[in-house]
Amino acid sequence: MKSKNMSPKYQFCFKKTMEHYAGQLIRYISSSLHRKNYITSVRFPEGISFLIVTKNDIWLAESLKSIVRYADEVIIVDSSDQPYLKRNIELLSDLKIKNYKHIIRDLDLPTARAIGLSECSYKWIFIWDGDHIAMDNGKFSFEKLINYVRNLDTTRYYYAIHFHLATMGYQLDEIQPERCKYAGEAWIISNSDHFKFDPRKKWDEPVIPFYYRKIFLQGYYALHLNVIRPITMHQFRDLRISWYNERKKKDISFQDYIKTHKEIRSEPWRIRKVKYDESYYGLIPTLLNKYKGLSYEQIIEEKEKEIEEYIE
Known part of the structure; x- marks a missing residue:
């Protein structure tokens, strides 16, 4: 297939694949x-x-x-x-x-x-x-x-x-x-x-x-485990990455870039989740067994107690 007949997405993938194999060689x-x-x-x-x-x-x-x-x-x-x-x-x-x-x-x-x-x-x-x-x-x-x-x-x-x-x-x-x-x-x-x-x-x-x-x-x-945190932190992280990639084209600060995106909200956004499959990914490490089944809020509460115990 000639590259000119490919969609922009497949042209990009084809280029990256060729660069990868050439680099490996x-x-x-x-x-x-x-x-x-x-x-x-x-x-x-x-x-x-x-x-x-x-x-x-x-x-x-x-x-x-x-x-x-x-x-x-x-x-x-x-x-x-x-x-x-x-x-x-x-x-x-x-x-x-x-x-x-x-x-x-x-x-x-x-x-x-x-x-x-x-x-x-x-x-x-x-x-x-x-x-x-x-x-x-x-x-x-x-x-x-x-x-x-x-x-x-x-x-x-x-x-x-x-x-x-x-x-x-x-x-x-x-x-x-x-x-x-x-x-x-x-x-x-x-x-x-x-x-x-x-x-x-x-x-x-x-x-x-x-x-x-x-x-x-x-x-x-x-x-x-970095994603066990408020959803807004992921929103800002992903926006920062997209801003960093686009700032060469647009002379705009990160603060102004955020204002152009109204999808910053509390509900889940852009992140797809599925059930953790231990048969595929492996068993959850035993160090984390006490946190299994807890919500984000419950995990944070437990971790704050542990930190307080260390600094007392």
Whole structure:
């Protein structure tokens, strides 16, 4: 089929598909040319660094507890307000993490990732968030992902491994199927001087050198709980993304852009939810069992009580 006969939507998809396969071919060839003498990741000791950027994450306790057994090091760049900051300090002292660094600075996301990255000292870097919960059972258990990574040949290649996150709805028995895809923050990276986050970028997408060998895994190895929050936060987030994409065409501030969209309201908007299917996505992690069946309001009430207990 000739591209001129395609609709604009299919032309865009066709272009992106060709760019993806061309990029993968270049990566495969170039990564194969990098032999052992050029792999700087061998300078780093065996182990896993988790890089977390957090700001007022209500799920940080569960997130850290789900990965503590796998982490040789946890780097947290924290922009939280009180009382979350005090909770985070107490939480880190209570958990038996082998090694951690708690960087307290109010930074934008790309800059925070870049600073945290400079502190990672092990061979593997897991890009993580304070609202990610590792699966602890089933066919996509996080331990299987850890074993897969540790068996890769790091003497010849750099790796950038991407995996799925199961993105939850407004409570733990709902899921957003259209968002259960590769998320920008779900990366596992070979540590090297070549990999970085660009502080000049709007979002925290990693800048991966072309000779890194990319691997896309299909399993749902973690839950993404960022959507268990008021609907208006999603509305503003999606509007900010569309404003950022359109502002080159329209010289308009974000505040004025919001005024042109009257769909900001309290009822569900633009987000499709379906029943969470444990046979497909895997069992809900045991750390979250106490929240199953609770509404958004009930979850927030429970989390506020937990935070109060930490800071008393």
